[in-house]
Every structure is written in C-alpha cells, then in structure tokens.
Amino acid sequence: MSYLTSPSLHQQVFSLDHGAWIERLATTDNLLIIQDLDGVCMGLVKDPLARVIDLDYVEATQRFDGHFYVLTNGEHTGKRGVNGIIERALGGEQQAQSGGYYLPGLAAGGVQWQTRDGQIFHPGVSEAELAFLAAVPQKMGEHLRQFLRRRLRDGDESELEQAIQATVLDNIASPTANLNTFHNLLGHQREVYADLQYAMQTLMEDLLRDAAHQGLKGSFFVHYAPNHGRGPDGKEILWFGEGDESGTTDFQFMLRGAIKEAGVLALLNRYYADRTGDYPLGSDFSVRQAPHSHGELLELVIQNFDPALMPTLVGVGDTVTSVVLMEDGQPVAKRGGSDRNFLHLIQAIGQQFDTGNLVTYVDSSGGELKNRRAIKLEDRDGTTVVTAGPGDPRDGDDPLVLNVVFPGGYQQYCQAFQAAAARRN
Structure with missing residues (x-):
C-alpha cells in the first residue's frame, strides 16, 4: 500500500520530517484525518470573536473530501462558531453553503455533527437537554458580574462588561466560560484570577445539581481546558497556572458522552458506512452510547470494525499537557489536555490494526494564550x-507518543496540509 513510502514515520518520536508526513497524506488511499481546530488551523487568541481562518486551508480540506473530519470541543454554529469565521472570510452564508466550505465533522466534543454543506444534527440529544443548555450562558454572565462586584469594586464597569461578553460563549450544545480575556485583565492579580477560576468551578457544580433537580441527572459533565487529567473520581482536574501561565481557561458545560475519544468511534463508523453502506456500530450510534474508558473504546473497535477495511488514521491536535508533582514524597505525573485521549486512542488503534496511524502535534504556544509549553x-x-516536547521533561513514561510535530504552529501545519492536498488525486 502507498503509505509504505515512509514505513517508520509512525514509530518515530517528535519527528520533523514534514516531507514524509506530506507524502503519507498525499498518497494513502484509505485515509482518515481527524483534526482539532483552535491552535491547529487557526491561531489561539484571547477573544474567540477575533479568530480568522485561511481560505486556502479550507479549500485544501475539500481535496480530502470523505477522508477529513474535524473533532473539536468548540462548535460549528453560533456567533463564536467556526461556521461564522468561514462565512466572514467568504463574504456570506450563501457562498459558504453553495461552495461546500463548511468543515465536516463533530463539534461540542462529539454531539454536534455537520456535513460539508452546513447541515447540523445533534445525535442522541433530547429537547429537554438542549433547553437546559440554552439557559446556561445567562447564568454564566450573571455569576461573573456578581464575582466582579465583590472583588473589583473600583473596576471600569464598561470594560468589565465587555470582558464578560467576550468570556461567555453561548454555544448551543456546550456553553462555555472562556477566561482568556480576564487572564489578560487580571494577570497582575494572581489571587483574584485564581479565585475567579474557583468561582467558575463552583458554578459548574451548581449547574450539575440544578440539572439533577430537573430530572436531568447524568445528562451533563464539565470539561476544563487545559486540565491536569482526571482524578480517581473520573472528574477532570482544574489547572491553576503559575507565573504568566493562565492554567485552565475554558469551563465547558457539556453533554455526557461528549468526549473526543468517543468521537473517533463515531467518525470511524461513518467512514466505514460511506464505503460499504453498513455502519459497524449501527446507523443510530452516537458518542452518547459509547463507553468512556480507553480500554473499552479500543475493544469496541476491535470487536466491530473489519481489519481489512481499517484506514490509516492521522490525528492532529495541540493540547497535550503533563506535569510531575510530588505526592507523599513520590513523583506523580498528572497528564491531561483536551486532545490527549483522542490522540492516544488513534495511536492504540494503529498499533492494534497495524495501519501506521500518525499522531500529529501542532505547537500553539506562540499564540496569545500562555497555557502551552x-x-x-x-x-x-x-x-x-527536538530536545523537549510539550509535556513535563520529568514525565519519562507518558504512553502518548507524538510522532510528527510542527513547532512552527498552525501556519507551518497549514502549509504542509495544503501541500499534501495539492498532490492528492
């Protein structure tokens, strides 16, 4: 098969052989690219409304039609969705829809599906759940106002209100408080910023209790980005940054099951159906039906997907963290990052099916946010x-291997992606 052009790329660590990576994407027939968005094909910015996307990159994704899907915790729709960024770049919704410029794939952690022409679906999500989510942004805004009245009584009210508007992301399926703007405003007041992180964490817990009281217990969970992995209770661990680091900035109230690693299975399920007419996991499968553990997800793939049809998967992300802390006198690695688990699953599938899967990492530390190493x-x-990756140098046994890295950030990645698209039949 054509991917043997570079037989050992998937066995390398921190490779800078972008030529081999381009060759793999350009010549592999049975290929499935699963890619994150922010920090990967767009720069990381404090205000999500300021994001822009290169239309040359968007057009390059069309060359991979049927072999390229996004997988993001952000959303396609809404005033801060990726669709709006594309529409503004093109000059309108009609141009985006008629030209098939929308990025196909899963958003909101996997519960929002979009086709190339912009059709949106929320598989496995009830109307009651969507109604509860619709009220969350207003509660986030009011919680922020109450906090600021207590802690910043002498602050400029118009400036703070503007910051609140930039912070509250009124996503349909994953309403989010993004603290990037406040980190910039409060950077010199570390204690106040840390208290704000605590306040948002408290709000998330209150929202979970409110949902339970309304008969929606178990419908939602909270995603922190970046984070320090999951604790023994399965909940993600908040990251309080040090120095100039912002730590956890995104507090996302999400639908249960909306985890990126489950999205890998949903996308594989669709990929097989496009080629065979049959869905290995059923035509109504959604991430909300998937197990949550790495082992169970991998076993579901092994049991249901024909090895002869398994594509070479290329996972692309930019949020992978690890830090080594001392606990009871012993070093303990805390590993997290919103892209870690889906990249790890892609790695494991490649090892199981011997398909040469590639884990690709884009260094987004050059953006406006100070939460990347x-x-x-x-x-x-x-x-x-490469002498050091994005994780803690003391974390020597991290199971996730980053095969190919783009230290030049999203610009370097997009150039390589476009080069691969130009060569692909």
Missing part, C-alpha cells in the same frame, strides 16, 4: 532536532 529545538551538526 513550547517545543524546544536545538541545532546538532547542522540538523534541527
């Missing part, structure tokens, strides 16, 4: 090599 490069005898 930059890849470190060094020149050795005229050759540039």
